[in-house]
Amino acid sequence: MLLRDLLAPLLPVKVTGEDSIEITGLTADSRKVKPGCLFICLPGFTVDGHQFAAKAVEMGAVAVLAEKDVDVPATIVRVPDTRRAMAMLADRFYGSPTRTLKVIGVTGTNGKTTTTHLIDKILHDQQKQTGLIGTIHRRIGEVTEEMKNTTPDALELQESFRRMLDIGTEYATIEVSSHALEMGRVRGCEIHTAVFTNLTQDHLDYHKTMENYRHAKSLLFAQLGNVYDPKRLKTAVLNADDEASALFATVTPARVITYGIDKPADVRAEEISISTQGTSFVAHTFAGSIRLSLKLMGKFNVYNALAAMAVGLAEGIPLAEIKSSLEQVQGVNGRFEAVNAGQPFAVLVDYSHTPDSLENALTTIREFAKGKVFCVVGCGGDRDKTKRPIMAQIATKYADLAVLTSDNPRSEEPEAIISDMLAGLAETAPERYTSIVDRREAIHHAVSQASEGDVILIAGKGHETYQIIKGEVLSFDDREVAKEAIALWKNE
Ligand SMILES: CC(=O)N[C@H]1[C@@H](OP(=O)(O)OP(=O)(O)OC[C@H]2O[C@@H](n3ccc(=O)[nH]c3=O)[C@H](O)[C@@H]2O)O[C@H](CO)[C@@H](O)[C@@H]1O[C@H](C)C(=O)N[C@@H](C)C(=O)N[C@H](CCC(=O)O)C(=O)O
Ligand SMILES: Nc1ncnc2c1ncn2[C@@H]1O[C@H](COP(=O)(O)OP(=O)(O)OP(=O)(O)O)[C@@H](O)[C@H]1O
Ligand SMILES: N[C@H](CCC[C@H](N)C(=O)O)C(=O)O
Numbered sequence: 001m002l003l004r005d006l007l008a009p010l011l012p013v014k015v016t017g018e019d020s021i022e023i024t025g026l027t028a029d030s031r032k033v034k035p036g037c038l039f040i041c042l043p044g045f046t047v048d049g050h051q052f053a054a055k056a057v058e059m060g061a062v063a064v065l066a067e068k069d070v071d072v073p074a075t076i077v078r079v080p081d082t083r084r085a086m087a088m089l090a091d092r093f094y095g096s097p098t099r100t101l102k103v104i105g106v107t108g109t110n111g112k113t114t115t116t117h118l119i120d121k122i123l124h125d126q127q128k129q130t131g132l133i134g135t136i137h138r139r140i141g142e143v144t145e146e147m148k149n150t151t152p153d154a155l156e157l158q159e160s161f162r163r164m165l166d167i168g169t170e171y172a173t174i175e176v177s178s179h180a181l182e183m184g185r186v187r188g189c190e191i192h193t194a195v196f197t198n199l200t201q202d203h204l205d206y207h208k209t210m211e212n213y214r215h216a217k218s219l220l221f222a223q224l225g226n227v228y229d230p231k232r233l234k235t236a237v238l239n240a241d242d243e244a245s246a247l248f249a250t251v252t253p254a255r256v257i258t259y260g261i262d263k264p265a266d267v268r269a270e271e272i273s274i275s276t277q278g279t280s281f282v283a284h285t286f287a288g289s290i291r292l293s294l295k296l297m298g299k300f301n302v303y304n305a306l307a308a309m310a311v312g313l314a315e316g317i318p319l320a321e322i323k324s325s326l327e328q329v330q331g332v333n334g335r336f337e338a339v340n341a342g343q344p345f346a347v348l349v350d351y352s353h354t355p356d357s358l359e360n361a362l363t364t365i366r367e368f369a370k371g372k373v374f375c376v377v378g379c380g381g382d383r384d385k386t387k388r389p390i391m392a393q394i395a396t397k398y399a400d401l402a403v404l405t406s407d408n409p410r411s412e413e414p415e416a417i418i419s420d421m422l423a424g425l426a427e428t429a430p431e432r433y434t435s436i437v438d439r440r441e442a443i444h445h446a447v448s449q450a451s452e453g454d455v456i457l458i459a460g461k462g463h464e465t466y467q468i469i470k471g472e473v474l475s476f477d478d479r480e481v482a483k484e485a486i487a488l489w490k491n492e
């Protein structure tokens with residue numbers, strides 16, 4: 001595409017140099033520059049991308065998009081905000097894939113990964129070609145790939161959508177993190193359906209206040225189009241039991257479908273029963289009522305299922321078919337995943353790394369645990385520090401023994417993170433917790449203490465197969481370590 005054509009949507013824009021040049025690619029990373037591409041200088045969180053403009057041109061970039069002065073032997077495009085411009089250019093360069101592809105964006109503090117997988121299952125079972133982007137992986141056609149972020153930046157996102165569309169994909173279900181919304185990673189996307197799971201404390205390191213955090217989430221609903229053409233109708237699916245939904249309903253121009261348990265809602269669960277086998281409930285919807293028996297455990301998964309059901313109904317899928325798809329779901333990788341190695345107690349690996357999700361996981365376990373409950377838990381480094389004492393309080397409130405340990409300490413001292421957690425336990429009886437910095441040892445300790453009928457929750461890392469310590473990425477899988485510990489337990 002000619003640079004001049006690519007830049008058409010941008011105003012104000014100042015171009016120094018030739019603009020009738022062919023642009024063969026877009027990148028914001030000098031290490032990925034290929035000859036003929038446009039290099040976008042982003043003001044990063046760790047370094048300023050403008051300092052790599054010269055390197056990018058050396059590598060073959062023919063033009064540079066900047067928001068500050070740069071002096072390079074290539075065409076220079078000056079805009080007020082490169083991140084903002086990047087989202088618009090990405091959409092244009094990849095031929096506006098989201099005008100055709102139906103994007104279902106799921107946002108909220110907890111439940112995004114689970115809900116996207118449920119939605120994808122419902123749509124896939126309708127013989128639709130589907131794609132998925134989120135924390136665990138990106139799937140384009142049958143090819144899955146691990147990604148760095150839950151929601152990739154605008155370039156990677158639009159490129160993924162283009163590739164999905166080129167192989168005939170009809171629906172892309174994506175997790176939209178609050179970071180992504182704040183940084184405009186999904187700006188430039190036409191969203192077909194936006195889903196809200198819930199809003200509780202997380203990411204205050206980034207958003208600073210819950211109000212800012214809620215505002216970031218609201219952007220997804222505000223950006224839903226006000227097109228009332230039945231073929232391009234937009235839908236907001238909101239959790240009636242979460243008070244943030246009132247704001248999202250106000251800001252969205254789209255039609256709203258609500259779901260919930262406690263408050264009146266368009267899709268509502270009643271007669272809920274929760275057991276070790278899963279959850280069962282009656283869903284009352286505008287398309288009729290039906291009983292479902294899910295293999296997913298916990299009341300929170302009833303919410304996730306209702307949200308997915310609402311999306312399915314908005315697409316006109318018959319209720320009985322939605323039921324059948326949801327009932328087949330065995331579970332989601334690393335979410336309440338049972339580790340079974342022939343031991344007489346339960347070991348569950350779960351991705352609860354926020355106060356609310358940890359409380360949900362532990363209260364669910366309390367509903368069925370016959371023996372003691374153990375909780376192995378840590379908090380991520382370089383992330384919201386205010387959740388650390390709260391998570392320690394929750395772990396000790398519901399577990400008989402909390403083993404405080406490391407999650408991904410990243411650049412922080414592991415001991416310092418644990419001491420932030422311990423700060424919440426001044427009033428807690430010391431026999432209810434212990435701290436073991438090494439996660440492997442912590443898991444081994446919990447398993448060594450377990451007896452028949454007990455339940456061990458290993459929280460925080462779910463599907464992750466690594467641990468980041470002092471910036472180094474080491475192989476680590478809670479499930480494998482738990483199996484190792486169980487083998488030792490059996491030999492004792
Ligand atoms: C704080 C944050 O979000 N950072 C994101 C940001 O990185 P950054 O701003 O630090 O980048 P940087 O290293 O300063 O570099 C600035 C620019 O210089 C460029 N550069 C850099 C070095 C070089 O040699 N050449 C070069 O061109 C970089 O490509 C970049 O364009 O841009 C990167 C590329 O898009 C992201 O991968 C990175 O996410 C980091 C890994 C991250 O940890 N993000 C978290 C906070 C996040 O976004 N999490 C949410 C999930 C939350 C949830 O699920 O609840 C997510 O969506 O993943
Ligand atoms: N609807 C929900 N409400 C509260 N907690 C939930 C809900 N769904 C899942 N959880 C809990 O949160 C954990 C994370 O779930 P999931 O991975 O689906 O959320 P997520 O929003 O994708 O998280 P992340 O922000 O890390 O991507 C689960 O392991 C479970 O303990
Ligand atoms: N998407 C979450 C992942 C947290 C996972 C947890 N294991 C940690 O490292 O804190 C975040 O960026 O906060």
Ligand SMILES: [Mg+2]
Pocket residue numbers: 112113134135136150175
């Ligand atoms: Mg996720």
